[in-house]
Amino acid sequence: IAMFIAVTAIAVLLSLLINVLMRPLTTMGRAMQDIAQGEGDLTRRLVVESKDEFGELGGSFNQFVERIHASICEVSSATRQVHD
Incomplete structure (x- = not known):
């Protein structure tokens, strides 16, 4: 019975750990x-909440999206100027 309880406790702890680690990647x-x-x-x-590898990846993703957004805004502005 003690072995079953230990295995169950380990399985629950591993499940919790996996969920904590996967949440930032899923987001x-x-x-x-x-x-x-x-x-x-x-x-x-x-939302970057940590300074670990997940936080660095999130920050880099945000910078990447910001650059794409800025480029699209520039193209859109240039297109409007050409049409006016």
């Missing part, structure tokens, strides 16, 4: 997928 994945499918809001940014 980033959804945001990236939203933008990649063409329905993305380029003003959307990820």
